[in-house]
Amino acid sequence: MAEHTHAPAATSPAHAVHAVHDEHDHRPHGWRRWVYATNHKDIGTMYLVFAGLMFLIGGSFAMVIRAELFEPGMQLVDPQFFNSMTTMHALFMIFGAVMPAWTGLANWLIPMQIGAPDMALPRLNNLSFWILPFAFTLLFSTLFVPGGAPAGGWTLYAPLMVQTGDAFPMTIFAIHMMGASSILGAINVIVTIMNMRAKGMGLLRMPLFVWTWFITAFLLIAAMPVLAGAVTMLLTDHYFGTTFFTATGGGDPIMFQHIFWFFGHPEVYILILPAFGVVSEIIPTFSRKPLFGYETMVYATASIGFLSFIVWAHHMFVTGIPLAGQLFFMLSTMLIAVPTGVKVFNWTATMYKGSLSFEPPMLFALGFLFMFTIGGFSGLMLALVPADYEYHGTYFVVAHFHYVLVPGAIFAIIGAVYYWLPKWSGKMYDMRLATWHFWLSTVFVNVLFFPQHFLGLAGMPRRIPDYAVQFTDWNMVSSIGGFAFGLSQLLFPYIVLKCLRSGEPATGRVWESAHGLEWELPSPAPYHSWGEPPSEALIARGAAH
Amino acid sequence: MIAGQMRVLDSDPERRRRVRRTTLVLACVALAFYIGFIVMSVMRSSRQGGGAADTTAAASR
Numbered sequence: 001m002a003e004h005t006h007a008p009a010a011t012s013p014a015h016a017v018h019a020v021h022d023e024h025d026h027r028p029h030g031w032r033r034w035v036y037a038t039n040h041k042d043i044g045t046m047y048l049v050f051a052g053l054m055f056l057i058g059g060s061f062a063m064v065i066r067a068e069l070f071e072p073g074m075q076l077v078d079p080q081f082f083n084s085m086t087t088m089h090a091l092f093m094i095f096g097a098v099m100p101a102w103t104g105l106a107n108w109l110i111p112m113q114i115g116a117p118d119m120a121l122p123r124l125n126n127l128s129f130w131i132l133p134f135a136f137t138l139l140f141s142t143l144f145v146p147g148g149a150p151a152g153g154w155t156l157y158a159p160l161m162v163q164t165g166d167a168f169p170m171t172i173f174a175i176h177m178m179g180a181s182s183i184l185g186a187i188n189v190i191v192t193i194m195n196m197r198a199k200g201m202g203l204l205r206m207p208l209f210v211w212t213w214f215i216t217a218f219l220l221i222a223a224m225p226v227l228a229g230a231v232t233m234l235l236t237d238h239y240f241g242t243t244f245f246t247a248t249g250g251g252d253p254i255m256f257q258h259i260f261w262f263f264g265h266p267e268v269y270i271l272i273l274p275a276f277g278v279v280s281e282i283i284p285t286f287s288r289k290p291l292f293g294y295e296t297m298v299y300a301t302a303s304i305g306f307l308s309f310i311v312w313a314h315h316m317f318v319t320g321i322p323l324a325g326q327l328f329f330m331l332s333t334m335l336i337a338v339p340t341g342v343k344v345f346n347w348t349a350t351m352y353k354g355s356l357s358f359e360p361p362m363l364f365a366l367g368f369l370f371m372f373t374i375g376g377f378s379g380l381m382l383a384l385v386p387a388d389y390e391y392h393g394t395y396f397v398v399a400h401f402h403y404v405l406v407p408g409a410i411f412a413i414i415g416a417v418y419y420w421l422p423k424w425s426g427k428m429y430d431m432r433l434a435t436w437h438f439w440l441s442t443v444f445v446n447v448l449f450f451p452q453h454f455l456g457l458a459g460m461p462r463r464i465p466d467y468a469v470q471f472t473d474w475n476m477v478s479s480i481g482g483f484a485f486g487l488s489q490l491l492f493p494y495i496v497l498k499c500l501r502s503g504e505p506a507t508g509r510v511w512e513s514a515h516g517l518e519w520e521l522p523s524p525a526p527y528h529s530w531g532e533p534p535s536e537a538l539i540a541r542g543a544a545h
Numbered sequence: 546m547i548a549g550q551m552r553v554l555d556s557d558p559e560r561r562r563r564v565r566r567t568t569l570v571l572a573c574v575a576l577a578f579y580i581g582f583i584v585m586s587v588m589r590s591s592r593q594g595g596g597a598a599d600t601t602a603a604a605s606r
Contacts, residue, residue: 120568121564190567191567191568191571194563195560195563195564196560221571221574225575225576226578226579229578229582229583230582243590244590252590255586255589
């Protein structure tokens with residue numbers, strides 16, 4: 001149970017120290033606090049608010065898609081605009097919502113969890129955030145230029161993408177800016193973890209969230225520049241007469257797919273590895289047991305990170321790659337199930353014989369565990385070359401990656417906010433409403449995405465605004481699930497705002513079995529935490545894995 | 546940032562050097578991936594004849 005009712009904020013010597021520090025807490029006020037922000041908590045908050053906004057915009061694009069697909073025939077939008085919606089929905093959700101949400105959580109949590117006063121490069125941190133609003137304003141404005149927003153899909157496949165109208169250079173520039181922001185953020189995370197850990201915070205004492213982000217940051221540094229390289233070549237193909245990806249000039253469109261997916265597959269793990277970290281923090285707390293197999297979790301994460309770079313061509317089985325290539329990429333893809341299975345079994349073993357309770361963070365973590373596993377299994381089906389020949393380009397693929405990303409990554413983000421919000425704000429949220437949020441989300445996310453498996457297996461292609469009549473029923477069900485899921489997400493900002501306005505005071509530890517340095521700080525966490533590094537005894541207590 | 550934080554961040558010149566060194570190494574790695582993939586594509590196109598290197602052919606179309 002949460003200890004959220006009457007206890008005072010400062011309950012340990014460390015709290016007392018920080019209470020004294022609070023008296024010296026000074027922070028800039030007004031707009032300067034945010035525009036010139038160098039404090040990791042302020043920047044983390046800005047990232048999270050930005051991600052929430054992008055989630056709403058990207059979600060509204062999804063509503064247009066589901067409204068058009070509610071029944072066969074063309075109802076609401078023309079096919080070009082429909083394709084723009086699928087493209088923009090993906091770009092906004094991946095680069096605007098999920099990635100910035102993880103960076104926001106990294107900013108809030110990593111310094112507090114490793115006993116550092118701030119990120120190692122605070123000004124770079126400010127720059128990485130402030131690039132994003134410009135990038136997404138530019139991308140959003142493509143909806144209003146002649147030719148409309150990009151419509152070639154988030155994969156930006158050449159030569160289709162090169163045929164985009166006035167939106168083309170704007171999209172490329174926006175993607176470059178997003179990439180630059182992610183790379184700068186990743187550099188900051190690695191430099192912070194390598195150089196700013198408090199004395200006594202050894203690598204194998206770090207919380208799993210820090211570990212997963214550490215590995216994610218390396219993936220970002222290796223993957224994002226590859227996307228930047230690919231879109232740079234698209235740009236030169238369009239404007240400077242090169243033909244990297246144009247067959248008529250001797251170029252190779254398939255090469256774009258190779259380069260894109262060399263970025264694209266690690267990107268999937270960039271979106272999901274921090275979720276593994278969050279779930280590894282939440283489940284032990286609400287099972288009242290240490291995490292089962294901490295070290296194996298670290299090695300499993302590193303293995304997934306490595307394997308993510310040698311599986312990219314499983315997205316391209318139908319392009320006619322040689323048999324040896326198909327076998328290699330099929331087997332390497334299936335190999336990822338091993339470390340992922342280690343994680344799932346470790347979380348299950350953590351809960352085994354634990355004293356479980358089901359507060360909202362735990363509910364979202366369990367939702368993640370069950371439904372991410374469904375996405376993992378359909379991923380294994382897609383890894384099989386002969387089966388992929390059938391599934392490729394169908395709604396089965398759409399169902400697969402949405403199971404990984406929505407009840408996977410997004411449930412973990414929501415669970416993380418419900419877990420740490422009392423620490424950040426010093427206030428408890430309405431647990432009953434948050435529980436409602438979980439159940440509505442869980443029911444409707446399945447109504448939304450599960451029928452898409454059936455549609456895909458029956459042969460419905462993805463990225464089409466119209467379809468044959470035999471697909472009508474499941475599309476209607478899916479659309480109803482989509483509208484209901486979208487509406488139920490409005491509960492989330494309401495719960496957070498209600499908490500900030502009128503939540504009951506939270507204790508320092510918030511959850512009775514929470515372990516980690518951040519829980520040694522008072523709630524709300526002081527504006528400047530760990531100005532004096534934590535003692536080794538405090539670190540040892542927090543690192544009781 | 547408050548004085549206490551500045552002290553922690555800046556008082557240790559060795560840590561400052563390490564931070565700078567790690568940042569530069571990581572920036573170089575990112576740059577290498579960016580340039581490396583473009584160079585690889587150019588070389589592949591050149592080997593196959595035409596392609597990206599053949600800008601005159603593309604311009605004359």
